Amino acid sequence: MKKMKLVMVGNGMAGVRTLEELLKLAPDLYDITVFGAEPYPNYNRIMLSPVLAGEQGIQDIILNDIDWYKQNNITLHLNKKIVRIARKNKVVVAEDGTEAKYDRLLLATGSSSFILPVPGKELAGVVGYRDIQDTNAMIAAAEKYKHAVVIGGGLLGLEAANGLALRGMDVTVVHLMSWLMERQLDDNSAQMLQSALQAKGLKFLLEQQTQELIGDGHGRVKSIRFKDGSEIPADLVVMAVGIRPNVALAEEAGIYCNRGIVVSDTMQTYDPSIYAVGECVSHRGTAYGLVAPLFDMAKVCANHLARMGIAYYQGSVTSTKLKVTGVDLFSAGNFTGGNETNQIVMHDVTGGKYKKLVLNNNTLVGAVMYGDTKDSSWYFQMIRDGKNVAEIRDQLIFGQSHLGNAGSQGQNLAATMTNAMEVCGCNGVCKGTIVKAIKEKGLFTLEDVRKHTKASASCGSCTGLVEQILASTVGGAYAPQATTVKPLCDCTSHSHEEVRKAIREEKLISIPQTMTFLNWNTTNGCAKCRPALNYYLLCAWPHEAKDDPQSRFINERANANIQKDGTFSVVPRMYGGITTPQQLRRIADVAEKYNVPTVKVTGGQRIDLLGVKKADLPKIWADLDMPSGYAYAKALRTVKTCVGSEWCRFGVQDSTQMGIDIERAFDHMWMPHKFKVAVSGCPRNCAESGIKDVGIIGVESGWEIYVAGNGGIKTVVAQFLVKVKTRDEVMEYTGAFAQLYREEAHYLDRTVHYVERVGLDHVKKHVVENAANRKALYARLLDALQGATNPWSKENINAREFESLTI
Amino acid sequence: MNTWHEVTTLEEIPPLGARVVTTKQGDIALFRTAEDEVFALLDRCPHKGGHLSQGIVFGKKVTCPLHSWNICLDDGNAVAPDVGCTRSYPVKVENNVVYLSLA
Numbered sequence: 001m002k003k004m005k006l007v008m009v010g011n012g013m014a015g016v017r018t019l020e021e022l023l024k025l026a027p028d029l030y031d032i033t034v035f036g037a038e039p040y041p042n043y044n045r046i047m048l049s050p051v052l053a054g055e056q057g058i059q060d061i062i063l064n065d066i067d068w069y070k071q072n073n074i075t076l077h078l079n080k081k082i083v084r085i086a087r088k089n090k091v092v093v094a095e096d097g098t099e100a101k102y103d104r105l106l107l108a109t110g111s112s113s114f115i116l117p118v119p120g121k122e123l124a125g126v127v128g129y130r131d132i133q134d135t136n137a138m139i140a141a142a143e144k145y146k147h148a149v150v151i152g153g154g155l156l157g158l159e160a161a162n163g164l165a166l167r168g169m170d171v172t173v174v175h176l177m178s179w180l181m182e183r184q185l186d187d188n189s190a191q192m193l194q195s196a197l198q199a200k201g202l203k204f205l206l207e208q209q210t211q212e213l214i215g216d217g218h219g220r221v222k223s224i225r226f227k228d229g230s231e232i233p234a235d236l237v238v239m240a241v242g243i244r245p246n247v248a249l250a251e252e253a254g255i256y257c258n259r260g261i262v263v264s265d266t267m268q269t270y271d272p273s274i275y276a277v278g279e280c281v282s283h284r285g286t287a288y289g290l291v292a293p294l295f296d297m298a299k300v301c302a303n304h305l306a307r308m309g310i311a312y313y314q315g316s317v318t319s320t321k322l323k324v325t326g327v328d329l330f331s332a333g334n335f336t337g338g339n340e341t342n343q344i345v346m347h348d349v350t351g352g353k354y355k356k357l358v359l360n361n362n363t364l365v366g367a368v369m370y371g372d373t374k375d376s377s378w379y380f381q382m383i384r385d386g387k388n389v390a391e392i393r394d395q396l397i398f399g400q401s402h403l404g405n406a407g408s409q410g411q412n413l414a415a416t417m418t419n420a421m422e423v424c425g426c427n428g429v430c431k432g433t434i435v436k437a438i439k440e441k442g443l444f445t446l447e448d449v450r451k452h453t454k455a456s457a458s459c460g461s462c463t464g465l466v467e468q469i470l471a472s473t474v475g476g477a478y479a480p481q482a483t484t485v486k487p488l489c490d491c492t493s494h495s496h497e498e499v500r501k502a503i504r505e506e507k508l509i510s511i512p513q514t515m516t517f518l519n520w521n522t523t524n525g526c527a528k529c530r531p532a533l534n535y536y537l538l539c540a541w542p543h544e545a546k547d548d549p550q551s552r553f554i555n556e557r558a559n560a561n562i563q564k565d566g567t568f569s570v571v572p573r574m575y576g577g578i579t580t581p582q583q584l585r586r587i588a589d590v591a592e593k594y595n596v597p598t599v600k601v602t603g604g605q606r607i608d609l610l611g612v613k614k615a616d617l618p619k620i621w622a623d624l625d626m627p628s629g630y631a632y633a634k635a636l637r638t639v640k641t642c643v644g645s646e647w648c649r650f651g652v653q654d655s656t657q658m659g660i661d662i663e664r665a666f667d668h669m670w671m672p673h674k675f676k677v678a679v680s681g682c683p684r685n686c687a688e689s690g691i692k693d694v695g696i697i698g699v700e701s702g703w704e705i706y707v708a709g710n711g712g713i714k715t716v717v718a719q720f721l722v723k724v725k726t727r728d729e730v731m732e733y734t735g736a737f738a739q740l741y742r743e744e745a746h747y748l749d750r751t752v753h754y755v756e757r758v759g760l761d762h763v764k765k766h767v768v769e770n771a772a773n774r775k776a777l778y779a780r781l782l783d784a785l786q787g788a789t790n791p792w793s794k795e796n797i798n799a800r801e802f803e804s805l806t807i
Numbered sequence: 808m809n810t811w812h813e814v815t816t817l818e819e820i821p822p823l824g825a826r827v828v829t830t831k832q833g834d835i836a837l838f839r840t841a842e843d844e845v846f847a848l849l850d851r852c853p854h855k856g857g858h859l860s861q862g863i864v865f866g867k868k869v870t871c872p873l874h875s876w877n878i879c880l881d882d883g884n885a886v887a888p889d890v891g892c893t894r895s896y897p898v899k900v901e902n903n904v905v906y907l908s909l910a
Contacts, residue, residue, distance in 0.1 A: 458874075524866065526865045550821055550822070554872045566857070566858040800819065800826070805828045807813075807828060807829075
């Protein structure tokens with residue numbers, strides 16, 4: 001079949017990102033031709049400020065070099081501006097007469113600096129600030145001249161002013177409004193910003209309107225005069241008062257434009273063969289000038305060009321971070337407030353810190369921060385997710401507590417870290433490595449940074465730090481994805497929720513069936529999605545879906561825990577931590593017989609045999625004659641207990657028996673992640689119930705149940721769920737909570753992450769307040785566990801898994 | 808000249824799975840894809856020596872169980888951005904019998 005022709009006009013970040021997304025989805029669908037008016041391949045426009053400031057060269061900011069176009073068989077025309085679209089014949093025509101036919105046309109013409117219509121605007125030395133050419137002109141001027149004036153005290157203007165000052169110019173910023181960056185900042189934070197920039201040597205003229213630019217008689221600008229008659233010298237004038245979408249080409253072709261090329265939620269213009277993305281479009285009345293929304297648009301547009309037709313763009317919440325070294329500033333969403341909103345403000349004048357949060361009812365809708373932006377990603381994520389913050393409102397302003405996060409030396413302020421300091425303790429990645437990768441490889445997302453540097457890719461405790469580094473390096477281009485729409489993995493565009501919904505509602509019972517139904521873009525998934533799908537299927541259809549061992553991580557396939565040298569560890573069940581002399585003797589005999597190098601008592605009160613050869617596992621299990629302790633699985637691990645009322649002089653409840661009962665009842669329970677329980681017989685809490693997924697504490701009059709604690713990477717104290725009287729109630733509430741978590745959590749979320757996402761109120765509503773729902777949850781769990789058997793027993797062992805072949 | 812060693816039959820390797828072959832040159836992992844292609848790699852991840860035979864197989868790749876590097880089954884190369892390569896061995900399937908060459 002002959003390929004369709006896709007022509008792209010404009011060779012900037014939004015357009016090329018669209019092509020990249022398209023090539024991922026449908027590499028062979030189109031013959032692609034690209035026309036760029038500039039002489040450069042796609043470069044990272046947001047890094048122009050570091051280039052101007054002398055921190056980077058132009059070659060450092062190229063995102064796709066000429067070879068990339070070649071490798072992807074893209075015909076590239078540089079230096080060729082398209083001047084006409086003949087829609088009838090579906091042809092575009094360039095300035096030099098080059099023509100190209102299209103079946104689909106993608107307009108990514110970007111935007112230009114708005115040049116004030118004042119006398120003298122055409123003089124030499126008057127530039128906008130939009131591309132490499134402007135930047136080069138400014139660098140050249142800085143070498144020859146002294147006085148620079150930047151008109152416009154917005155993001156771009158301030159970055160330009162900072163760069164020119166660093167190049168030795170005497171810079172004055174002229175701004176029409178009464179405070180800087182009025183679209184991103186309130187007056188308080190703008191005042192703090194202005195003082196900081198003044199300390200760096202910049203001058204400011206606020207509430208000044210430009211009257212005219214005066215020439216030196218040789219065609220170059222010499223000074224600038226204002227409406228009030230005053231005048232200051234200017235050898236270079238940078239217009240940074242705003243951008244205008246480049247719509248002339250589209251308008252001339254009769255495509256509907258209204259302050260931008262008007263597109264639908266599928267990024268389609270009024271001509272169905274023509275799509276548009278980036279700064280040239282107007283979507284639901286908004287034209288975006290930041291990079292982050294462009295990437296969202298690119299994804300959607302590529303999805304439709306690839307004929308998948310399921311994605312749609314609903315607009316973006318944007319955030320701003322000024323890329324001026326030494327100034328920490330962040331704003332996002334609606335920060336000016338209004339009648340519907342109220343504010344939480346913290347202002348430390350001497351400390352140079354300011355924080356304002358804007359809430360609508362109990363949803364965070366905007367934030368401005370100056371001086372301390374370490375929690376910016378956390379707030380921004382909540383704004384994007386529209387999360388209800390009622391439960392944490394009283395602590396919201398103090399930020400996300402990083403206390404107790406292990407692995408990053410207690411660091412939580414990326415800006416104060418030197419390049420040599422370690423960010424990710426798991427993978428040994430320091431700050432300099434991350435910054436270098438972001439700049440050189442052109443990374444924009446947390447996922448990109450993880451892939452390239454491994455930072456925060458293991459335990460994730462330094463994710464906040466990495467996000468901060470990313471945000472301050474790429475500025476407004478960084479936007480965390482709303483968690484609700486995050487795809488499960490690269491194999492699909494569906495979120496965890498969408499996948500689970502389809503499995504439930506369509507009664508999908510196998511992985512291939514699910515992948516086909518949901519249009520997976522790989523034939524058999526990857527190591528991320530297959531284990532998740534296998535769990536989701538087993539959770540939704542416990543007796544219909546067939547377990548797929550090849551989609552399980554090795555630990556759950558071998559029913560033992562793989563160690564760094566490829567040997568395994570074996571932990572037999574000892575219900576409630578109770579054992580017998582006979583069991584201990586058998587364990588000792590096994591350890592001797594199979595030369596087990598290490599025997600250790602675990603944190604969960606069990607005995608661990610470490611360093612076992614894979615081939616010995618089935619023999620050891622048979623000799624032990626004890627059930628699997630599931631120490632390797634995403635399942636109920638151990639129920640830790642204290643001695644309790646049977647022996648302890650303080651004990652008020654029989655915690656040991658309760659632990660045994662729970663471990664027996666919920667044995668063999670597959671879960672999104674490991675699940676730990678503890679039962680203490682009195683409030684002295686010797687079983688450490690406060691840091692377990694479910695922690696139960698006996699009191700004189702019954703049992704208190706706590707949930708979603710965590711003793712791992714992030715130490716989080718479990719939250720009180722309910723107090724009950726009887727053993728049966730403990731079983732029912734614990735089981736119902738476990739089932740709710742099983743049914744709603746994303747695969748690999750611990751209960752702490754799950755409850756943080758849905759809120760404790762949601763859990764209480766389903767498990768505590770609604771008795772019928774609680775009983776139904778508990779019944780579903782008991783049904784799922786029906787017929788489950790010990791994976792170590794002979795009939796469950798697949799010999800092939802453990803025997804090796806020889807030649 | 809390749810010396811082909813008869814190792815096993817196709818059925819003995821689970822689809823999207825692997826078997827370990829003990830040889831004088833060390834352990835070699837035999838992988839079988841969903842399309843019944845068979846590949847052989849030295850059973851050592853180029854990263855930290857993880858046993859690739861224990862990983863999850865998808866497409867023509869395997870994910871190492873230790874730190875989730877993805878390794879291409881056909882040439883043993885790590886998938887970018889990771890860099891590294893593990894040795895691959897010639898393998899062929901004839902009449903459902905799997906032959907391996909240590910050349």
